[in-house]
Amino acid sequence: MFYNIMDSRYLIEALEKWNFWHQDIETGIRRTKYLKEALRLIKVPEIIAYVGVRRCGKSVLCYQILENLIQSGVPRENTLFVNFEDPVFSESLSLSELQEIFNTYLEFKNPKGRIYLFLDEVQKVEDWERFVLALYDSRQLVKIFVTGSNSKLLQDRISTLLSGRYLTQKIFPLDFKEFLEFKKIDIVKISAKARIYHYLREYLQFGGFPRVVLEKEIIIKNSLLQEYYNSIIEKDVILRNNLKNKTEVKDLALYLMSNIGSLVSTYNLAKKIGIAHQNVIHYLNFFEEALLIERISKYDVNVKKQIYNPDKVFVVDTGLSHIAGFSFSENIGHYLENLVFNEYKARGKRIYYWKNSAEIDLVIKEGLRVKELVNICYSLRNRAVLDREIRALEEAGAHFQKAVKRLVFWEKSEEVEAPKEIKMISIDILSISDLSLS
Template sequence: MQIALESQNPWWFSRGFETGVERLSQFPEIVRYLDAREILLLAGARRTGKSTLVYQIIRFLLKRGVPKEAILSINLDEPLFISMADDPALLGGIVEDYLARHAGLERLYLCIDEVQNYTHWASAVKTFHDTKSNVKCILTGSVSSLLRHELSTRLSGRYFSCTIYPLSFPEYLRFQGMTNPTLVEKRQQFAAYLHYGGFPRVALEPDADLKRQILKSYYETIYLKDIIFPNRLRNNSDLVDLLYYLISNAGNALSYHRIAGALHIATETVREYIEYAENAYLLYTLMKYDSSVKKQLANPKKIYAIDTGLINAVAFTFSENRGKLLENLVFITLKKQYDAIYYHKDRYECDFLVKSGRTIALAIQVTQSLGDPGTRKREIRGLCEAMDAYGLAEGIIITEAESEDVVIGGRAIHVVPVYTWLDGRSNVQE
């Protein structure tokens, strides 16, 4: 075990370690939480860069003057630790032994990667937090159902969390070495970003075929390790069919009953499997807005995926579905920033509503282009209906490359290219 720990903690021996492309500056809350007493949890889908962010945190701490022996990292995805996942004394024994050998430490930064792999993680972390005031726990996890239950029961009031998503477009540009790109460069880079998505490893891979292979591997790993295994599913074919169906219909309004009928599986199974996919951060559901919460829950949901690259690798033909990919990207971008997002549907439809407090504060429509007169009429009509319904004076239509301002009946509609919107989104005051 000591050999495994030494290999995971190269800074103990003043060895270099890989920290990847700098992202920590994009998460000021993480730096702020480092000095707090509470546990810090970095949650999100696999391969979104959580482990790399932990290494960037460690580099930040070392540069700040934290002694190298005051940082202990344990990666529970290591085969040795996976084989000991049911040992209730595993983490406690490691930490107690380490503190005994470093008795003079004022503070120990304990970094535990993929914490959900250890059966007794919550009780161990709670013990560290409650009995060892000099231990600061920094955790990563990728199955929210396994994390949420323990956090809400055993660790309630003891932690801060931060969700890590694939790269935003500004982050993606930095990964391509572009700090001040021209408009032409933004357009070129955005096409690749939309096609292959924002997983960090994929963004750095120059070979297009390898990008697709990596994305397919990520997808298989997520549904195997974070859906099938933790939920002990036996009928894997139903899950695979459902996930393919949902990803192929990203952005479409679907009822559980309709999905069940299309796939010839039970409605309750559909509901459960979608919940499992959400818990693995693979898929997200969007509800139709209604003042009645009961009606919101009963209405058809829209399904979106964590990453447009995964959609392309698993289900889509890119050129035929650019509009839906744009919509998916806008959803994920809004999801990062706002807690309450819905879609509008009455006579017409509006893709996204953002709720602030008790009121709808922003309406957004997404389309590849307004060049077709029929599309232009439909998109403006749906947005105007939403603006009227919620008393909004302004609305946004996000396109792939078009820009204009339209005034209709005193309502201002801002048509903006997606890469411009991603660079500087209009903020809603929470």
């Protein structure tokens, strides 16, 4: 049901504040890599689905697309943006209510020609995909964009009803290069390595959520991160899945936030936290669906063996680990590994880990072969640590002979070098250069 809406006049007034019909709306700093692709996809007929954790910038991207359309000559009344997180709407809307919203827009705005429809956080509408399918198949002049903060609802259900009619684009929090752009820092003009590492520390600790990055006051940064973390747990996990035992969910989430980059098994988690094993399995799936965490498996040519080995867990944004109480200074190595994982993930890589007598932090696979072996280490000042990392890469390299071997580090002694076949990469270079991940 609608809240606070008595007839179509009130509905259109509620929509006014989210649309460009009679006003310009602040569209924030451009995220060029996403906006460029978005403007290309305007020309294709398929439905565009943007999927990403809440507050990562999906709505702002939609506004930037809308602004670009209007600047290119599209009449303002030919655009409709519906924010389903507006308190004017109830927690769950029906298919008929979504149809009513669209019909009311048509009645009051009477657009002529192609319409650009944006449905923000669409998973809050029951059977929304049926509305979108009907609109798409009617061959009306409507270009449809949807966004959502739940991977399952925007993948499983879309693929069932909208097969062949949609394209999915994943949106992530800012990477380090974007972080610098948002802060208006020209990396070319930063001559001192220490200054780059100052910003890297800030990025690792507070993450890449756009609003958090732009905030200067640490106390407000922390408040924003706490709000985001609570909203993901409360709304996208507990409320979405109608979970009764909030304490179990929060305890497991807290444990995962404090163990990023670590190996975890569902059985061990159940024992440590005192939760039924089946509940652990369900909660982990719900965390992934909410895009809070990502699990990677041990690489093995035998898929069954992959299933029975523990997973490695990473968080979508390290700021969430920080706000959950995971000490930054004591665990910077884990934060560093999470950063590198996110860099690869944002580029659409298939990622595993590998463990034999030695361990490889990240195994990057393309097609049927392993392309890269990546170990991440905070400090290589100790020769014994360097030797350990080299041995691990060499051992894994014997199994995956064509794979590029990389050793990513934060700091090292000037005299420390690795064999030529191992590429040593400083984290600042990895984080700002697309070439390093080519």
